[in-house]
Amino acid sequence: MDSALYLTAAIVGLTLVTIATRSSFFMLPARIELPPNVERGLRYAPACALTAIITQGVLARDHQPYMSVHNYQMWAILAAALVFATTRNMIAMMVVGMAVFTALRLSF
Amino acid sequence: MAPLSVAIAVWGLVTGVAMVNSGLSITVAIVMTLTVFAGSAQLAVLPLLATSAPLPIVWVTALLVNLRFVIFAAASRKSFVMLPWQQRMLAGYLNGDLGFALFARRFADDPERGNPVQWGYFYGGAVVNWVAWMGSSIVGILLGGLAPTDWGLELGAYLALLAVLIPMVHRLPVVAGVLVTGLIAVATVHFPLRLGLLLAVLAGVGVAVGVESQRPGDQPHGAVAVAADITGEGEVA
DSSP: OOHHHHHHHHHHHHHHHHHHHHHHHHHSOTTOOOOHHHHHHHHHHHHHHHHHHHHHHHSEETTEEOOSTTOHHHHHHHHHHHHHHHHOOHHHHHHHHHHHHHHHHHHO | OHHHHHHHHHHHHHHHHHHHHTTOOHHHHHHHHHHHOOHHHHHHHHHHHHTTOOHHHHHHHHHHHHHHHHHHHHHHGGGTTTSOHHHHHHHHHHOOHHHHHHHHHHHTTOSSOSOHHHHHHHHHHHHHHHHHHHHHHHHHHHHHTTSOGGGOTTHHHHHHHHHHHHHHOOSHHHHHHHHHHHHHHHHTTTSGGGHHHHHHHHHHHHHHHHHHHHOGGGSOOSHHHHHHHHHTTTOOO
């Protein structure tokens, strides 16, 4: 597919997804409520989706699992997760993650 | 509001840099940030766009990441339901993570719903958020174009997503859900059309709901409490 067309279609669809999810219950009549069963599923989908993107991006390479000691991104993500879980400081976490990755990349 | 603007600005900067480093041109990245206006969804689809993944997979992934906004909308609709539809749509579009967290915390216990004070607070926060986000992500896009690609800055996108994910993972059901999702996502990474991603999310959500049903007394109740629970009390997202 043409790359400009692909990206245009992607961005139009993504914008509609933002509007549809953010405005969802603002647009629906008041008598329609969120059923508890649906809410339960919605509650966990974002965390699971983020996990799938991160793990497929960091723990795989060329469509194969890549969990080797030479996977520098894996060590960087683990270090960053530790920093963020203990400090909740996003800047510290980004700096540590990038520093670990760069140190490993330049050392080996 | 000022410390929050700093948090938004850092997040925007990171998102901007990550968009350009994943291979988007500066023009496409700026158009994307001005229209899509959803940082975590933008970051989540970058690896998919970089490999020309099928469009339905791109859209569904963004939808899954954005489903938390459906719960936010359900939680704050009472303050907006009396407005004309154009204004409701605009308010919804602006009702992102931080705006919602501030608004819900300020007015969750307010019995009167939908008055000029609430709308003023909402739109005031939304304008600050919009300006901080757009300004910083465009600066990030312009800076990102200057850095050599072998610095590994695409890792920044995953680090930023991690900052959204970690505060969400604080109860047993969601811990179980993300562990199962992670294992299946890696094991199915060779599936065609990135279908392993969707399979992993479905399995993870199923496990989380299953674990939750074993512990019925442990759950938040009411849309506001549920929404705060998802984001870990409104962390930067």
